[in-house]
Amino acid sequence: MELRQLKLFSEVAKYKSITKAAETMHLSQPALSKSIMALEEELGMTLIIRSNKTSDLTDAGKIVLEYAQKMNGLLDEMKTTLNDMTNLTRGQINIGLPPFIGSLFFPRVMAKFHHSFPNIELNITEYGGARVVKSVEEGEFELGVAVLPIDEQQFDIYPIVEEEMKLLVYQDHRLAMRKKVDMEELRDEEFIFYHEEFALNQIMRNHCIAAGFEPKILFKSSQWDLMAEMVAANLGITILPHSICNRVFNNEIEVIDLKQKILWRLAVLTKKDRYISNAGRTFIDFILKDPL
Known part of the structure; x- marks a missing residue:
């Protein structure tokens, strides 16, 4: 063999x-x-x-x-x-990245990093957050980016983003004129959710259960723009990070604060006790000095 x-x-x-x-x-x-x-x-x-x-x-x-x-x-x-x-003056980094995160932050990060370190090659593979974590653990990726919480006994974690989640509803929805909504008020709503391979699926499900109900999931998607368009078509409601809400330009959608502070926290992770290349350490230092 x-x-x-x-x-x-x-x-x-x-x-x-x-x-x-x-x-x-x-x-x-x-x-x-x-x-x-x-x-x-x-x-x-x-x-x-x-x-x-x-x-x-x-x-x-x-x-x-x-x-x-x-x-x-x-x-x-x-x-x-x-x-x-x-x-060697050259380097290569294999990074696992969820599509949600990649489309939001990393084009700008990659451009700035490449300008500063043109001889370091970034090889990015897009997986759901759960698969990114598993792939870093198994050694497929040197670095990964995923949603916290993550097992800190297995991984070294470098937080890079923290922001609140927001509620998106159709313009004629019963809650559309509200400034804040309690999670308990969403008990009878139909949700547009993330696929199971995304950490946000379990995070939001846990918050619904904490509010006393199991979410009624009508559709699942891995694309935030599709999720927003489903809301605009009055097919259900969804909850998305603030950065994504800022990219939703549709007059038929209302973005509302949640009374419960639900945080979307991102981090770079590496497997504990694994050797991290100079290129990998350079990237971690770079992204920590210039937060997303």
């Missing part, structure tokens, strides 16, 4: 497609298929369920992927450590 085989297998699992993985790795599809088949033959197990449209993992494949990600993470860490020892 070779480390390259595990790397190739991880790419197939990531894209759920041998064709897409081959394109990404600049390999021919037959060569990639042959490598995966050799790995399966050596392990004596089928790892991938092959079909015309997708390549899903078997139960054995999921176990191999888990260990492959750990080994690939350790290999990347070793390379980073050796590169830093040679005082």
Whole structure:
């Protein structure tokens, strides 16, 4: 078994497609298929369920992927450590980022960071917050950005944003003229919620339960602009961070304060006891000195 085989297998699992993985790795599809088949033959197990449209993992494949990600993470860490020892002027950072956060803050951050450190390459992958945390833990990403709270026993946490959540309702909604609304008053409302892979899903659900009710979720989405448009179409209500509300330009939507102070807190996280590259430390210092 070779480390390259595990790397190739991880790419197939990531894209759920041998064709897409081959394109990404600049390999021919037959060569990639042959490598995966050799790995399966050596392990004596089928790892991938092959079909015309997708390549899903078997139960054995999921176990191999888990260990492959750990080994690939350790290999990347070793390379980073050796590169830093040679005082290279170049660097590379793999960052996991939820789409909500990426669209709000990071274009400006990346532009300023690139201007200050043009030889450091930022490789950004967009995942939901829960998956970002798991991927940092497994070593896929050196750094991640996620919504607090996060287990501080497993991760080093660097807070970067703290702002309040706001209620969005249709212009003719019964609460539209109110300046503040109590969460308890939303008991009978239909919610437009975030997908389960986003930390805000569980955070808002917990606040609803604390107010004495289970939220009635009509739609789920990963796109804040779609959520706002659903409110404008009078399909339900939603609760979004203040920064996102500032980007909602629709006269059919009213943005209202909540009596309960519900905070949206973001942080950069790294896995405890993992070596962080000079480039990674430079990025953390940069973002802490210039808050989002």
